[in-house]
Amino acid sequence: MDLAPRSLGSSTVAVGPLGLGCWPLAGMTRDGVTREAAVATVRAAIDSGVTHLDTAYCYGEHGESERAIREALPGRRREDVVIAGKCGIHWEPDQAKDPPRRQVVDGRPERIRMQVDETLDRLGTDRLDLLYLHAPDPTVPIEESAGELKRLLEAGKARAIGLSNASAANLSRFATACPLVACQMQFNMLQREIEAEVLPWCLAHGVAMVVYWPLMKGLLAGRMRRGQTFPTSDSRHKYPIFNGPEFDRNLDFVDALRPVAARLGCELPDLVLAWTAEQPGITSVLFGATSPEQVWENAAALRCELDAEARQAIHAAIRARGPVAGRQPI
Numbered sequence: 001m002d003l004a005p006r007s008l009g010s011s012t013v014a015v016g017p018l019g020l021g022c023w024p025l026a027g028m029t030r031d032g033v034t035r036e037a038a039v040a041t042v043r044a045a046i047d048s049g050v051t052h053l054d055t056a057y058c059y060g061e062h063g064e065s066e067r068a069i070r071e072a073l074p075g076r077r078r079e080d081v082v083i084a085g086k087c088g089i090h091w092e093p094d095q096a097k098d099p100p101r102r103q104v105v106d107g108r109p110e111r112i113r114m115q116v117d118e119t120l121d122r123l124g125t126d127r128l129d130l131l132y133l134h135a136p137d138p139t140v141p142i143e144e145s146a147g148e149l150k151r152l153l154e155a156g157k158a159r160a161i162g163l164s165n166a167s168a169a170n171l172s173r174f175a176t177a178c179p180l181v182a183c184q185m186q187f188n189m190l191q192r193e194i195e196a197e198v199l200p201w202c203l204a205h206g207v208a209m210v211v212y213w214p215l216m217k218g219l220l221a222g223r224m225r226r227g228q229t230f231p232t233s234d235s236r237h238k239y240p241i242f243n244g245p246e247f248d249r250n251l252d253f254v255d256a257l258r259p260v261a262a263r264l265g266c267e268l269p270d271l272v273l274a275w276t277a278e279q280p281g282i283t284s285v286l287f288g289a290t291s292p293e294q295v296w297e298n299a300a301a302l303r304c305e306l307d308a309e310a311r312q313a314i315h316a317a318i319r320a321r322g323p324v325a326g327r328q329p330i
């Protein structure tokens, strides 16, 4: 893998090819992720050379992910990590849901301002290296949300600005109101919708592409079993990719990748992450993890080298599987 730091557009911020996605550390994706495990996972990432840490205001009902990063930082130099945060989504109680909460997208300037101040407080830092609008708010003109992010950039509370979960049209409008250097979208071997419009737009405008779900929420790490079911406390139970014939087809795909990883002498998640990182236009790949062991295993992708035979076999497996229908909920 090419380990050279990659600049985010015209900003002074640079990231490595891999980043740690800190969403699972909030303890909301499944039971059993303790605060101790969360802090140890962040430390393991930094110590493994994965210094791009991706979090968000809504990762945890009370900022648990941001707090875990804060706890992991003592003893490490602040300037040695890139902390990427996101604003514009929060949780509200909703007794009609299980668990009793719902996600609210709110891109009003006053909400953004308030969230960023709270985020900086939780992280114990005076600036985010990268601040994304988590998703466009359909009830607020995107230029208004972007204008607030520009003010935060000018105030020094963020060193660079990004936009997540956006269309090419959203990106264009956002960029008229705020310098935009990064875009964060879903992308993995089987979910490649960004290749149609968003990625070409980013390439044409010098905007870095940071991608999430490279492991398809753990599926492509290769540890799931046929017939496995997920409890309702595990958010994966609701995704079509983990249910019925779709799940079986996905596990067939994983089985087709195993001999490719074995021939190269690497673990399956490393093959998957290395392939994802080398796709044209991809700047940084965010993998989630819930333990230091997963981080150590995934960070070994930094040393995984694909060859032409591996690329061909992966391409054939992707073609045989076909695209996964429909965009998954964020």
Ligand SMILES: NC(=O)c1ccc[n+]([C@@H]2O[C@H](COP(=O)([O-])OP(=O)(O)OC[C@H]3O[C@@H](n4cnc5c(N)ncnc54)[C@H](OP(=O)(O)O)[C@@H]3O)[C@@H](O)[C@H]2O)c1
Pocket: 020, 021, 022, 023, 024, 029, 030, 054, 055, 134, 164, 165, 184, 185, 211, 212, 213, 214, 215, 216, 217, 218, 219, 221, 222, 223, 269, 286, 287, 288, 289, 290, 293, 294, 295, 297, 298, 330
């Ligand atoms: N911008 C957005 O709207 C958005 C949306 C989603 C995600 N993101 C960001 O992108 C990051 C990555 O996405 P993600 O975490 O949802 O998905 P992911 O990286 O595809 O999957 C992460 C999950 O896979 C499992 N896993 C990871 N490494 C493993 C290993 N070596 N062996 C076995 N299992 C392993 C872990 O789950 P278990 O241990 O629970 O099995 C882990 O939580 C997020 O953390 C977040 O920072 C952003």
